């Protein structure tokens with residue numbers, strides 16, 4: 001039998017030969033990274049304040065195509081104590097933006113045997129479409145528990161009441177899509193929101209902490225148990241951010257502050273040696289950070305089967 005990355009109708013488990021989930025254990029906490037797919041965007045988004053030649057050189061050095069960059073979309077499911085916590089929810093579906101390779105989360109949670117009704121909490125790093133859209137897919141809300149708690153920083157909720165898009169650098173159509181999705185999310189899920197100011201412990205060893213920068217209420221999730229630590233950095237760190245932490249990502253609403261947040265976080269993670277997972281690092285995005293002179297180095301974890 002040839003190994004084709006194609007569908008095998010009627011044969012459960014053979015539908016995708018590229019893996020879409022990866023499990024890690026942090027002390028007593030179970031962590032599952034699930035891929036929501038990829039989101040191709042113009043390479044300018046990687047650093048709109050960078051010299052185009054420097055951007056092209058980075059892509060060339062990484063053996064990546066020059067015209068478009070595939071952003072990974074990683075979502076994390078965490079089990080700690082009696083809580084099952086979904087951290088972010090993927091892109092969902094936006095027919096206007098034609099992003100067919102993203103929005104795989106629900107299908108992939110199903111194939112991992114994760115029942116949406118088992119999720120007790122959702123933590124949202126911020127309210128951009130690629131982090132909340134999965135909750136707006138048809139039928140998803142009906143499968144979630146009526147007592148589901150959705151944790152998000154108060155600053156993030158406030159920001160989306162009148163969002164400032166003057167410092168972003170997004171492809172055409174994105175600002176409107178992001179505003180519309182955040183608005184729809186607030187309408188659908190307002191009664192589930194549990195807002196925090198600076199940080200909140202969702203479950204034993206699972207702390208969500210506001211960083212600001214990418215959006216004013218952007219937050220990261222710190223996991224700590226039995227001497228092990230892992231940080232889910234949301235959109236504080238991108239693939240290019242180790243070599244060029246000062247490049248402004250097109251989706252950052254306050255790029256200068258986002259760069260400061262990135263450097264602070266990467267410096268801290270390099271010092272602690274803890275594991276890092278981030279939304280847009282290449283799947284499964286589990287690795288560590290090293291300091292290399294003025295910049296950083298991404299050290300991917302060795303896969304452990």
Ligand SMILES: [Zn+2]
Pocket residue numbers: 128130131235279280
């Ligand atoms: Zn994002």
